[in-house]
Amino acid sequence: MEFRKYATSDSGDTLDVVERPNGGLSVVLADGQTSGRGAKTISTMVVRKVISLLAEGVRDGAAARAASDYLYTERNGKVTATLNIMSADLQTNTLVLSRNNPSPVFLAQEGQIDCLSSDSQSIGTSRNIRPSIFEVALQTGLTVVMYTDGLNHAGDRYGNPLDVCTTLEAILDEQDPSAQEIADSLLALAVRLDQGRPDDDMSVVVLRTKPNTGDSIRRMTVRLPVGFD
């Protein structure tokens, strides 16, 4: 299983990964309403809340609802954020996709790509906001792509919007692309459609489940481009 995440530096998006107490991993991605520092504060607050609940064994849906109530209470219902949770739950052996985001999530398996785009409300603006949840058995051959709306709106300004589904189909037609290659391709195309100057933060998370051909070692890599030197 391989997760891959991309974001520009100084992003208002926040992503974190947490080990589930009963086995597996969750990836939590949030995008605050405004851009820059304010958005970062909101998205960090939301992600921290969800991560701490998941780490205590709280179920994904309950964690998303709690994060919404928390944001509603903290900011008097005046600030909204999108929230996606992608969990590989090794207790239930399912992949759980929880979405409080108008942007869809794509699920590819056995040559078929589903666009999970049912109505979904961002969190924080009213009480009792619930996530759209999709659950599928965890097996090899799954690809999931989720992202923040900077990617969804890439190219809009130039009348040339990104068609994620068609793009993903083309990428998956190539020979067994890695999660990294999929994220790289989508992000590169989105930046190109925004003519090299995206006007919103973009984050992409890609999960692929693959037959385990290697060792049983867990690996995590983080690359952080910074301005020192």
Added chain:
Amino acid sequence: MEFRKYATSDSGDTLDVVERPNGGLSVVLADGQTSGRGAKTISTMVVRKVISLLAEGVRDGAAARAASDYLYTERNGKVTATLNIMSADLQTNTLVLSRNNPSPVFLAQEGQIDCLSSDSQSIGTSRNIRPSIFEVALQTGLTVVMYTDGLNHAGDRYGNPLDVCTTLEAILDEQDPSAQEIADSLLALAVRLDQGRPDDDMSVVVLRTKPNTGDSIRRMTVRLPVGFD
């Protein structure tokens, strides 16, 4: 900058990465006293506490001391854990290495390898336990290696202990190894010295600071070998 972490599955070690609120990243690694489930509970508890404090802007040394007092209080001083924090602090532009672990930390720069092995107490067994802290200016060309004691004691049973410093020297002599290659080499050698059956969890964290030759995109990859299918 590139971090790399390796651990066997079902490890009693816990590692987490957190974005620092004023810029940069911290990697937190803990190893609980016993092995298996009990050790995992302890190491998770310690790492969560440190991560939540760092996320609030608490300094590394204060977070380590707080985690020690917390473990001492929760477990009546009867349980100990090792704790390492490696931070790339972009506010001070320093690399901060905080250690409550008898195992040393290695710092390589300009062809020289320093073994940071001053006396250092594990946390949780008494009040007022402080970390050993080493701070160095953040610049390209730094390599840091830190690990849990499974690696430190590799080969001991067979009278053929791992000499991390000499091994690291040999690895760094090769042409610009990545953080991944360094972690891979150290872990593979440790497992070999334990004749393929390590009797303790092993985790290795490697940081390298490199000139930024690519884009300004942050990347995180996680690989989790699991038993489904």
